[in-house]
Amino acid sequence: MTRSSLFAVVTAATMVAAPAFAQQSITVSSAGGAYQEAQRKALFTPTAKELGITIKEDTTTGINDVRLQVAGRAVKWDLAQLNGYECARGAKEGLFEPIDYKIVDTTGIDPRLVHPEWVAISYTSLVLIYNTKVYGENGPKTWADFWDVKKFPGRRALSHVFSPDMLSVAAMADGVQMDKVYPLDMDRALKSFAKIKNDVSAWWTSGAQATQLVKDGEVDMASIWNGRASALVADGAPVRFSYDQAVLMPGCIAIPKGAPNKALAMKALANFLKPELQADFSLLIANGPANQGAFSTGKIPPERAAQINSSPDNAKKQVLLDPTYWADNLVTATEKLNEIMQR
Incomplete structure (x- = not known):
């Protein structure tokens, strides 16, 4: 085999093998500021590590951002956090992918906030x-x-x-x-x-x-x-x-219609809603966890639970x-x- 043909074979093998080593990624859009920083520490980074992926971040100003991406068939977000009524509106407009609840476990989340295309993530x-x-x-x-x-x-x-x-x-x-x-x-x-x-x-x-x-x-x-x-x-x-x-007031999360990495986003969403990660989130920010199981993990001290808006004792005082x-x-x-x- 000549040196040039050997180089061609090696190069081809490298090109074939390269994708196997490329790390998969998703893009999550959220509200920015201290809220998104808490999500990064408690939800995004642990999930990226567990799934062996990269989680890229962006910020959104609301449902109109999702509308524009879906209408233009240029969806760049795999998961989008919005407020609850924006998710409900977006679902009516067909802006989201259906959630696979065989993958996403919603035990501990108020059933009123579990819908075919969106689910609560915080309060x-x-x-x-x-x-x-x-x-x-x-x-x-x-x-x-x-x-x-x-x-x-x-x-x-x-x-x-x-x-x-x-x-x-x-x-x-x-x-x-x-x-x-x-x-x-x-x-x-x-x-x-x-x-x-x-x-x-x-x-x-x-x-x-x-x-x-x-x-x-x-x-x-x-x-x-x-x-x-x-x-x-x-x-x-x-x-x-x-x-x-x-x-x-519930904050919600959904997968925009046409998301480039829907299957991977589903796995990440399932992780975000785990009680342990939800508990970690509530230790970093005033927004309470959507998953009530967070209060049974042993991670949230009683004195901290008394301050969290979605704790069982506080939630029952609210509309x-x-x-x-x-x-x-x-x-x-x-x-x-x-x-x-x-x-």
């Missing part, structure tokens, strides 16, 4: 926070208290741009019992919202803005996400909050936001809220 809560310098330990404890400007005078902050959680608390403020909030009586919730509108001093549009309003003492009470509230407490701010009448309801009603509710705001 955020909208809570009521108040300034203890203003009210001592006897501040507003319920949304009816928040709405009661005579009994609890003071400056208030709410957000009208997140209509699902806003109308959920408006319903409770009007006396709707937690187990009766859904299906939402939208007209009743809107009328309740209209009653408080003129007594609201500030309307926040981001978690950072809500935090700053409370921290600087610009408002005496506010609706706020639990992670932001916990951070204020940790920083020594004179505030108090609880999970009583909070709105428990679970219904993603399927909002998939059908979000546009209408948002339009009507905006009409009230413009009056």
Whole structure:
């Protein structure tokens, strides 16, 4: 055999063998920031190691990103995290692949949040926070208290741009019992919202803005996400909050239609939902785990469990936001809220 033919044989063999050594990868899109950093440490890195793959990351601003990729037949994400009602809406629009529940074990996850094309992965809560310098330990404890400007005078902050959680608390403020909030009586919730509108001093549009309003003492009470509230407490701010009448909002995960690595994404998703990894996640961030099995792993100390929004004791104090309801009603509710705001 000549030197040139030998080189050709070796080169060909190398080219054939190369794919066997190439590491497989998937791309996961999430919310960014501290939340995605916690996911990286607790979910992505351990899963990549266990499956022997690379997990690449991207960030998303919501369901429109998935729509564009699917419509353009240029899907680059294998898994996308969204909020619950975005997943419910996306499923209606045919934006996701079906989940193989022979591979993905959902034991420990609320059955209401296990759907053919999406499943819950974590929780955020909208809570009521108040300034203890203003009210001592006897501040507003319920949304009816928040709405009661005579009994609890003071400056208030709410957000009208997140209509699902806003109308959920408006319903409770009007006396709707937690187990009766859904299906939402939208007209009743809107009328309740209209009653408080003129007594609201500030309307926040981001978690950072809500935090700053409370921290600087610009408002005496506010609706706020639990992670932001916990951070204020940790920083020594004179505030108090609880999970009583909070709105428990699921974050979800789905495989976009046409994902390039669907089979591998399914295995990764199964790993993300394991109780052990879910427990690790909840030790790093204020968002609670979707899998209740996380609280039985022995990894979460009792004192930490008492702070986590989705722990059994805290979850039962809250209203679970219904993603399927909002998939059908979000546009209408948002339009009507905006009409009230413009009056």
